Amino acid sequence: MLLEYGSIDLDLTRGQAEVVQRTGFVDVRPLTGGRWRLTAKSYVGSLVADGIELLIRPKINPENLFLLLEPGLPPAAWRQEAFDYDTSSDLLPSVIAFFARTVETTLGRGVLRSYQARQESLVALRGRVDVVGQVNRAGVLTPVACMYDEFSDDIFENRVLKAAIRLAxxxxxxxxxxxxxxMRQLVALESVADAxxxxxxxDAVPMTRLNQHYAPALGLARLVLANLTLTDVRGGTPASSFMVDMNDLFQRFVTERLRRALRGRLEVVDEPTVHLGLGNRVAMQPDLVFRDTAGAVRFVGDVKYKLADDARGRSDDYYQLLAYTTAMDLPEGMLIYCRRADGRNQSTVTVKHSGKRLVARAIDLSGSPAEVEHEILLLAGAIAEASAR
Structure with a gap:
C-alpha cells in the first residue's frame, strides 16, 4: 500500500515492471538487486497487473473521498462506505457498495420512463403509417409499417445503470x-436493453426535473464504467483494477458544487473553448467560466488538485490563467487548489504592466464533509464578489 504521490520499493521481474509501467498509473524506476521503485501519481485505488496488486490511497480524509465521488448525496449515503474503506484500505468494494446503495435509492422512487419513438412492421396499425417504409414494401398491405411513441423504461439513463451494474x-x-x-436492480431493469x-x-445527458433524481446514480455509474477494468491474473483468479484520477475527481466536484452554490447568480460553464489569438487561433479550454444572467463572461477559474512542492501555485498554472484572462479581457481570474501545506488559503499575484490579478485559493479537504461544504460556499461568495467588480 502507498499514498498518492508516494513511493514504494518492490522485488519485481522486468516483465512485471514493464506491465505496471504501461498502465500509466504509476512511474517505475529500476534500482539495484532486482528491485524497482514505484511512485504513485494522481491516481488512487486498486491496481492489479501481472500478479502485482497495489493499493493507492489518497491523502485526504476517507469520508471526503466519497464526498468527491458523487456530489448531491447526504452524508448518511457514504458514511458506512467511508468507514469500510478506512479500515480495509481497499477502495473498490467500498465504491461498489456505494454505487449499489445509491442505485437502490434511485430506483426505489420508480424506474424512469419516457416516450420513445418506434418504427415497426405490425399486423394492425399502431400510431401512424410510416409512409416511406410502407411504399418500400412494394404494394404489400400487411404487415403495416408503423411509427408510434411508446412509454418505455428502455431509455439511455437506464441503459447506463444496467451496464455499470453488470460490470460491478x-x-x-x-x-x-x-x-x-x-441482482435485484438487474431484475428491476430486465426490460432495458444491454447496450x-x-x-x-x-456526460451529455440533460438533467431536468423528471430525471434529476437519477443524477447521483448516473455519476457513479460513469465512474464505474470509466475506471473499472477486469483482468485475469495467474492461476485463473479474477481480480479487479479500479483507479480514479484525483485531478479529474476534484475538478468535477468543484464544478458541480459551484454550479449549485451560484445558481441564480452566475452560470458555471465547464471547459468551454476560447481563443487567445485573433481569427480564432490558439484554442484553449479553461476549467470554469462564469457568466452573468445576460450571458456575459464575468470571471474565469482553473482547478488544480496538487500544489507545487513548496506549497505555492506552479508558474505554468499562472501562465495558463493569465492567458485565459487575456483572451476573455477579464481583470481577474482564480486558481482553485486543494489544501495548501503552509496553511494559507488565498494569495494574489498582480501582473506587471497589465494589472491583472491572479488569485490562488485553496479548499481544505482534511475536515469533515460539513466543513468542506462551508469552504465551497465561501469560495462561491468570493467568485460572486469578484465577478461583480
Missing amino acids: LRVPRVDAVDRRRL AVRLEAV
Whole structure:
C-alpha cells in the first residue's frame, strides 16, 4: 500500500515492471538487486497487473473521498462506505457498495420512463403509417409499417445503470448484501436493453426535473464504467483494477458544487473553448467560466488538485490563467487548489504592466464533509464578489 504521490520499493521481474509501467498509473524506476521503485501519481485505488496488486490511497480524509465521488448525496449515503474503506484500505468494494446503495435509492422512487419513438412492421396499425417504409414494401398491405411513441423504461439513463451494474457484479470481494442489491436492480431493469455506453454520451445527458433524481446514480455509474477494468491474473483468479484520477475527481466536484452554490447568480460553464489569438487561433479550454444572467463572461477559474512542492501555485498554472484572462479581457481570474501545506488559503499575484490579478485559493479537504461544504460556499461568495467588480 502507498499514498498518492508516494513511493514504494518492490522485488519485481522486468516483465512485471514493464506491465505496471504501461498502465500509466504509476512511474517505475529500476534500482539495484532486482528491485524497482514505484511512485504513485494522481491516481488512487486498486491496481492489479501481472500478479502485482497495489493499493493507492489518497491523502485526504476517507469520508471526503466519497464526498468527491458523487456530489448531491447526504452524508448518511457514504458514511458506512467511508468507514469500510478506512479500515480495509481497499477502495473498490467500498465504491461498489456505494454505487449499489445509491442505485437502490434511485430506483426505489420508480424506474424512469419516457416516450420513445418506434418504427415497426405490425399486423394492425399502431400510431401512424410510416409512409416511406410502407411504399418500400412494394404494394404489400400487411404487415403495416408503423411509427408510434411508446412509454418505455428502455431509455439511455437506464441503459447506463444496467451496464455499470453488470460490470460491478463481476467484481470480487463485494459484500454479499451489496451483491444481492445489484441482482435485484438487474431484475428491476430486465426490460432495458444491454447496450454499449459511451462516456461522452453520459456526460451529455440533460438533467431536468423528471430525471434529476437519477443524477447521483448516473455519476457513479460513469465512474464505474470509466475506471473499472477486469483482468485475469495467474492461476485463473479474477481480480479487479479500479483507479480514479484525483485531478479529474476534484475538478468535477468543484464544478458541480459551484454550479449549485451560484445558481441564480452566475452560470458555471465547464471547459468551454476560447481563443487567445485573433481569427480564432490558439484554442484553449479553461476549467470554469462564469457568466452573468445576460450571458456575459464575468470571471474565469482553473482547478488544480496538487500544489507545487513548496506549497505555492506552479508558474505554468499562472501562465495558463493569465492567458485565459487575456483572451476573455477579464481583470481577474482564480486558481482553485486543494489544501495548501503552509496553511494559507488565498494569495494574489498582480501582473506587471497589465494589472491583472491572479488569485490562488485553496479548499481544505482534511475536515469533515460539513466543513468542506462551508469552504465551497465561501469560495462561491468570493467568485460572486469578484465577478461583480
